[in-house]
Amino acid sequence: MATFLSLFSTLLLIRDVVSVSAPIMRSVWTATADSFSQGNEPQKAIDANLNTFWHSQFNPSPDALPNWIIVDMKNTYNIHAVGYLPRQDGSANGRIGGHKIEVSTDGTNWNLAATGTYLNDDIVKKTNFITRTARYVRITATTEAQGSGLQWTSAAEINVYHEVTYDYSSRTGWTASADSQETVSENSPPSKAIDGDPTTLWHTKYNGGVTAPLPHWFQIDSGTQITVGGLSYLPRGSPGNGRIGQYSIQVSNDGNTWTQVATGMWVDTEDEKISLFSATARYFRLNALTEAGNRGQWTTAREINLVRGETEIVPAAPAASKGLWVSTVDFPLVPAAVATLPNGKVLVWSSFSRDDFGGSNGFTQTAIYDPATGESTPRTVTNTNHDMFCPGISMDFNGRIIVTGGSNAAKTSIYDSAADTWTAGPDMKIARGYQSTTTVSDGRIFNIGGSWSGGEGNKNGEIYSPSANTWTLQSGALVSPMQTQDRQGPYRSDNHGWLFTWKSGTVFQAGPSRAMNWYDTTGAGSVTAAGNRGDDGDAMCGNAVMYDAPAGKILTAGGAANYQEDNARTNAYVITIGATKQNPQVTRVPNMAFARGFANGVALPDGTVFVTGGQSYVKPFTDTTAQFTPELFNPATNTWTQLNPMSIARTYHSVAILLPDATILQGGGGLCGGCGVNHLDAEIFVPPYLLNADGTRRARPVINTVTATARLGATLSITTNSAVTRFALLRSGSATHTVDTDQRRIPLTPSGSGTTYTVTIPSDPGVALPGFWFLFALNSAGTPSVAKIIKITT
Numbered sequence: 001m002a003t004f005l006s007l008f009s010t011l012l013l014i015r016d017v018v019s020v021s022a023p024i025m026r027s028v029w030t031a032t033a034d035s036f037s038q039g040n041e042p043q044k045a046i047d048a049n050l051n052t053f054w055h056s057q058f059n060p061s062p063d064a065l066p067n068w069i070i071v072d073m074k075n076t077y078n079i080h081a082v083g084y085l086p087r088q089d090g091s092a093n094g095r096i097g098g099h100k101i102e103v104s105t106d107g108t109n110w111n112l113a114a115t116g117t118y119l120n121d122d123i124v125k126k127t128n129f130i131t132r133t134a135r136y137v138r139i140t141a142t143t144e145a146q147g148s149g150l151q152w153t154s155a156a157e158i159n160v161y162h163e164v165t166y167d168y169s170s171r172t173g174w175t176a177s178a179d180s181q182e183t184v185s186e187n188s189p190p191s192k193a194i195d196g197d198p199t200t201l202w203h204t205k206y207n208g209g210v211t212a213p214l215p216h217w218f219q220i221d222s223g224t225q226i227t228v229g230g231l232s233y234l235p236r237g238s239p240g241n242g243r244i245g246q247y248s249i250q251v252s253n254d255g256n257t258w259t260q261v262a263t264g265m266w267v268d269t270e271d272e273k274i275s276l277f278s279a280t281a282r283y284f285r286l287n288a289l290t291e292a293g294n295r296g297q298w299t300t301a302r303e304i305n306l307v308r309g310e311t312e313i314v315p316a317a318p319a320a321s322k323g324l325w326v327s328t329v330d331f332p333l334v335p336a337a338v339a340t341l342p343n344g345k346v347l348v349w350s351s352f353s354r355d356d357f358g359g360s361n362g363f364t365q366t367a368i369y370d371p372a373t374g375e376s377t378p379r380t381v382t383n384t385n386h387d388m389f390c391p392g393i394s395m396d397f398n399g400r401i402i403v404t405g406g407s408n409a410a411k412t413s414i415y416d417s418a419a420d421t422w423t424a425g426p427d428m429k430i431a432r433g434y435q436s437t438t439t440v441s442d443g444r445i446f447n448i449g450g451s452w453s454g455g456e457g458n459k460n461g462e463i464y465s466p467s468a469n470t471w472t473l474q475s476g477a478l479v480s481p482m483q484t485q486d487r488q489g490p491y492r493s494d495n496h497g498w499l500f501t502w503k504s505g506t507v508f509q510a511g512p513s514r515a516m517n518w519y520d521t522t523g524a525g526s527v528t529a530a531g532n533r534g535d536d537g538d539a540m541c542g543n544a545v546m547y548d549a550p551a552g553k554i555l556t557a558g559g560a561a562n563y564q565e566d567n568a569r570t571n572a573y574v575i576t577i578g579a580t581k582q583n584p585q586v587t588r589v590p591n592m593a594f595a596r597g598f599a600n601g602v603a604l605p606d607g608t609v610f611v612t613g614g615q616s617y618v619k620p621f622t623d624t625t626a627q628f629t630p631e632l633f634n635p636a637t638n639t640w641t642q643l644n645p646m647s648i649a650r651t652y653h654s655v656a657i658l659l660p661d662a663t664i665l666q667g668g669g670g671l672c673g674g675c676g677v678n679h680l681d682a683e684i685f686v687p688p689y690l691l692n693a694d695g696t697r698r699a700r701p702v703i704n705t706v707t708a709t710a711r712l713g714a715t716l717s718i719t720t721n722s723a724v725t726r727f728a729l730l731r732s733g734s735a736t737h738t739v740d741t742d743q744r745r746i747p748l749t750p751s752g753s754g755t756t757y758t759v760t761i762p763s764d765p766g767v768a769l770p771g772f773w774f775l776f777a778l779n780s781a782g783t784p785s786v787a788k789i790i791k792i793t794t
Contacts, residue, residue: 020166021081022274022310023159028074031158035063042069045155050246050265053087053156055094067153068140073160076105078314080131080647081161082114084139085265086122087154094154095120097145098375099330101127103134110138115374116330116681117367119354120145124267127681129328130647131163131315142375157264163313166274168232169306171196173223176304180204180212190218193301201236201302214291216299220284220306225253230276230307231262231286235300237270238621240674242300244273245292251281258285268292270676274307293674318644320695321688323630325646326663329682332378333365335668336653337391339734339742341417342399342772344660344789345370348667349381351389351407355680356673360408364388371659384424386411389671390452392437393734394445395742396466397770399791401734402445404464405432409454412464412471429462429473431455436497438507438741441766443467443794446507446521449479449494457490461525474525481527484513484538485561492563498544499741500554503766506580512540512559518581531583536571537561541618541737543601544575545609546744547635549767552577552584555609555633558596560618568597568616574635589638594627600656600738602664603745605728605776605784606689609633612666613650621672623649630685646683654679655735658743660774660787662690689782701777701785704755709791712770713763720755720785724777727759728784729792732772744769761792770794 031042033054040055056067086095098117102110113129137160144150176190181204183189188203205212235243249262261277284306288299318324333354339347346369352361362385367376381388387407394402401415402425409432412425428447431454437447445464451457461477464470479494486492498510499519507519508530514537516530533539533556542559554575560566570591577584592611599614612630615622626649632641649669650656656666667682692698702721710716718727727750733743746768750757762768774787 020164020272020274021161022164022166023161023276024073024077025276026159030072031069033067033069035067040154045069045158046071048263050085050088050156050263053154055154056152058152062151064151065144065153066140066142068138069155069158070136070138071158071160072107072136074135076133076135077162078131078312079103079134079137079160079162081126081128082137082139083159083161084118084125084155085157087156088122092120092146093150094152095122095145096139096141096153096155097147098141098143100140100142100374102138102140103132104136104138105134107136112327114328114330116328117332117376117378118145118330119332120147124265125330126267127328127330128648130325164310165313166310167308169226169228169308175221176219178202178204178218179216182206193218193304194220198234198302201300203242203300204298206298211297213297214288214299216288218286218301218304220304221255222282222284225280225282226306227280228306229278229309230274231284232272232274232305232307233266233286233301234272234303235270236302238672238675240268240270240293240676241295242298243268243292244288244299245290247289248287249275249277250285250287251279252283252285253281255283266292268674295674320691320693322642322644323688324644324686324691324695325683326686327684329369329374329665329667329684331369331376331667331680331682332367334653334671334678334680335655335682336389336671337393337736338655338657339393339395339401340657340732342732342789342791343417345417346657346665347401347415348376349388350671352387355671355678357389357407357671361387362408371661381413381422384411384413384422386413386424388413390433390737392432392435392447392450393736394437394439395732395734395771396439396445397443397794399772400466402437402464404428404437404447405435405450405454407433407453409433426469426471428471430459432459434495434737435459436499436739436741438499438501439769439771440501440507440521441503441505441769443770444521446499446519448477448519449482449497451490451494459494461519463521474521476527477519477521477525478527481515481517481529482509482513484540486538486540487562492540495563496541496737496739498556498739500546501766501769502577502580503764504580506766508577510544510554510575511556512538512542514538516584528581533575534573534586534588536573539569539571541597543599543611543738545601545603547603547607547609549744549746550762553635555601557592557601557611558599558614560597564618564620566618568595568614568618570595572633590640592631592640593642594629594631596627598652598654598738599627600654600666600735602656602658603730603743604658604687605662605730605778606782607635607745607747610664610687612656613654615651620652621670621675621677623651623669623677626651646685648679648681648683649677650679653737657733657735657740658730658774660789662687662776662784662787689784698781698783700783701779703775703777703785703788706775706788706790709793710761711793712761712765712768715758715760718757718759718777720757720777722755723779724750724757725780726750726778728776728778729768729773730776731769732774765794768792
């Protein structure tokens with residue numbers, strides 16, 4: 001049985017038995033659908049033939065969306081991914097856009113595994129999710145990817161994946177040959193693909209400007225007949241030149257007469273691929289028909305193995321006391337930047353490309369994600385002439401998202417969700433990328449650092465006035481006091497400042513340098529030293545979260561002395577700021593269990609802080625040393641708790657943000673073209689405060705009424721459906737590159753009883769920063785309501 005896609009959670013090290021993520025054999029599967037056309041029956045989606053496909057009925061009239069297809073695997077498996085290959089005949093009709101994926105053990109009761117939106121192209125899609133027990137998988141197409149209102153659905157191939165241990169054939173006595181080899185510019189003969197060393201590779205000829213054209217073949221002579229259940233292929237890492245896309249596999253007993261046993265298409269990543277089949281033969285030939293990234297006519301392989309057998313791994317059931325990862329969200333891009341909007345939806349974007357960055361291209365791939373449907377509406381933003389990769393992000397008092405710099409380093413772009421429009425703002429006075437911005441107490445937006453683009457060094461402060469639509473330099477707001485001692489110098493040392501708006505127009509800089517500072521944004525600006533962050537060192541790409549704004553409490557965690565190629569740390573501190581321009585109190589708290597750089601921190605309604613993702617050795621565009629287990633810091637008990645692990649690595653270019661229903665959206669990572677670690681998705685985490693001991697959802701309080709707009713210092717009247725003990729305000733967040741200067745939490749103690757309460761909003765705009773906030777009610781068990789979104793005004 002052929003396969004077209006297999007992504008492994010970790011790179012394979014050559015050994016006899018390994019744990020991998022692999023496709024399930026489809027030889028006994030059946031498929032049904034709500035609709036099909038003659039000649040395009042649902043079984044065509046599981047027939048191992050890329051040239052056939054299932055298509056919903058379209059003649060004489062289409063069966064309107066949604067359309068669904070169900071595969072019955074005949075046996076129950078512990079599955080964690082579904083692969084979808086659009087039709088391969090050159091037509092775009094029926095490509096799935098909006099979708100949901102559900103699983104079932106009985107074909108009647110269905111469990112949601114994923115929602116989302118696939119991009120309109122013909123490459124393979126793979127949706128990962130937390131392992132679930134299932135016999136049946138249902139894919140429901142809710143929209144057609146072309147976005148033209150077309151009412152049909154198609155699929156060339158569907159695969160399902162589980163985690164197994166594989167027994168690999170011994171390679172003693174093997175020889176390898178190929179149609180082409182490069183031995184001049186590099187020594188890459190076929191033998192390098194069976195030498196047990198994943199740092200070497202076979203490469204077809206390219207020296208002297210003479211490139212051997214596709215197709216290519218690679219052949220194993222095992223020396224004697226052996227029985228195998230499949231072939232494994234480990235592609236090269238970055239750069240990805242020569243990764244195999246479409247392939248076929250043949251076997252022979254004499255080396256002359258060949259029988260095809262598998263065909264398919266592999267995705268353009270560095271993870272190992274498996275193609276399953278059953279054959280007894282001496283010779284095995286892998287034919288490379290296309291290059292996975294359409295980069296050229298060459299083919300490469302780090303290692304090729306033959307598979308003897310497999311054993312499924314049954315994971316331990318997650319404990320509800322540690323929260324649950326409940327579903328995956330597929331995006332049409334890598335969400336390297338994110339902002340929650342006043343309407344409860346989420347703005348995400350990548351760069352000029354959905355999965356790559358580079359240059360100054362003057363446009364950006366964006367999408368609006370709707371948590372209510374799980375789907376995204378993509379949009380290419382061209383009118384601001386701004387590639388918004390690696391920017392500063394802040395939400396102004398009116399809920400507009402102000403995006404600055406990045407690849408187009410001087411630009412400003414503004415998104416207004418009320419009008420659903422992007423407009424160009426004025427250019428900054430200093431071109432920047434990797435800077436941090438923060439909305440200050442008078443409504444202006446302070447901006448500092450950012451030597452990643454626009455030139456290195458002297459990225460002093462400037463400030464944007466939304467009312468005047470102007471940028472003004474602040475010559476006294478010097479960047480030098482906040483720089484780290486990064487080995488790469490200013491290019492890295494002024495990146496991703498931890499900025500917190502405070503009273504009287506001041507901004508507290510908590511890191512990532514060990515030196516802390518106060519910035520005064522009045523007049524020409526100024527900077528005042530605020531001491532060191534205890535015994536911490538520089539903590540680039542660590543986290544800082546204001547979890548109690550009235551008390552001035554900030555948690556910092558993790559980070560590394562250098563931006564890349566360095567060990568991250570477990571250090572954690574609580575900083576308490578009070579009077580402006582005075583040294584804060586710094587208290588070292590227990591370390592995290594896991595060292596993290598490139599992680600994300602999220603303030604939660606109950607006052608805890610969720611820290612997730614990252615890696616212990618920071619190296620951009622890699623998932624090695626990824627940390628899969630989130631941790632929860634409880635300031636009341638001064639403890640960290642390890643939570644259930646996620647299924648997808650979230651390292652460099654990942655994001656995490658609080659949603660209005662008090663769950664967390666964590667996604668992204670990669671955005672590096674053919675690097676093999678692009679994650680065009682997110683996972684939804686349900687914190688323990690929403691779960692009963694058996695994993696079912698707790699009954700939640702409901703906010704029945706509250707005013708939609710309130711002034712600073714005002715008293716809010718709130719009614720609920722049941723008794724509550726406290727309330728919390730959390731400002732709408734925005735995140736990129738570990739930084740979220742918008743989020744902060746205000747705990748509110750209510751007056752009243754029964755179901756009628758009043759709370760008072762702090763009167764200082766440096767604490768209750770005007771803008772849009774989530775208002776949560778919490779009961780005595782600490783269970784939060786779904787938020788009401790309110791606007792705090794001056």
